[in-house]
Amino acid sequence: ARTRLQAQAFWEMVAFLLNGFIFIMIGLQLPGILRNLSHEPLSRLTTYGLLISATVVLVRVAWVFPATYLPRWLSPKLRARDPIPPWQHSVLIAWAGMRGVVSLAAAFALPLLLPNGERFPGRSYILFLTFCVILATLVFQGLTLPVLIRKLKIQDDGSVDREERDARLQANEAAVDFIEQKALEEHFPEEVMVRVRAEYCDRIEQLNVCCEETGNPGGVIATPIYQRLQRGALQVERRTIIALRDSQKISDDALRRIQRDLDLAEARLAGA
Structure with a gap:
């Protein structure tokens, strides 16, 4: 990856x-x-x-x-x-x-x-x-x-967004089935299984909610309002971790790790 x-x-x-x-x-x-x-x-x-x-x-x-x-x-x-x-x-x-x-x-x-x-x-x-x-x-x-x-008066019919949403939904459902199968075959710690299962179930719930949003008939995963709100939240996260670094509550290494995750999240948002 x-x-x-x-x-x-x-x-x-x-x-x-x-x-x-x-x-x-x-x-x-x-x-x-x-x-x-x-x-x-x-x-x-x-x-x-x-x-x-x-x-x-x-x-x-x-x-x-x-x-x-x-x-x-x-x-x-x-x-x-x-x-x-x-x-x-x-x-x-x-x-x-x-x-x-x-x-x-x-x-x-x-x-x-x-x-x-x-x-x-x-x-x-x-x-x-x-x-x-x-x-x-x-x-x-x-x-x-x-x-x-x-x-x-040409407008996007949302077909690509629907295809992307359906593909993501099927992929996450297949991942949940895999997790359930592994839970039966192998003895993983229960708290680990619950955390991983909850992550994928949350993704599935968000994908299902996409089609129910007002003004989003095509089921677009990241609507303009969603993107604006998410970018604002990411900026707040950046300012917070920089303030923590400046106050010497976290090290530069910890800052760079978190910044990398935030950059990947913003890149995914830009490609949505």
Whole structure:
């Protein structure tokens, strides 16, 4: 478990650094590309960039709708297993086609020289147009995406939250069955069995209470109110243990152990 947590944090940091490095490369490469295209008027280059960007967006829109509806119209089995989504969802998917690292990596993969030693034809044009497409989709589509979601009145149906809640409920119930079985097979101290059983039973009770909360029809495990209250409680815990350390009632080692548990609890809350 500890290795998995560390690996997840490590790869998140690697992905963040690589994304940052790629866009730093854009800034470093763009002046040289513009120098190579200095013989072209800037207005023409801008027009080409806008036309290619618009083409990329329109091609995605034209592809998403047939790919979404045509297979379901032709296959009753697919339609029964995966019903036709509302048209608003298809519009959102069609608009959310931002380009980034993959497009840039494909453009940079073009060689500088051909096998005969000549410069690769049009490489600067391709890189410039790729930069334009990335800028247009990330900035224009990315900034207009929240507005589009509000205009289409798209809301989370809570299906993932329900799946997570059901999975957690089944996992905790299976753990309780395991504890009951171990209690019969082996002679563990009664107080240990009671404490472990009570922990899992409390989790099951909380999961069942989720669906009964007002304003939580999807059974979301951590509602915004729950998260705000829990974060406030965690902050109080932190201030308390720091005050205990400052008054020399606990050592730094004890402080770090408790802080680690609080950090894990807040991380779980952030991922809920």
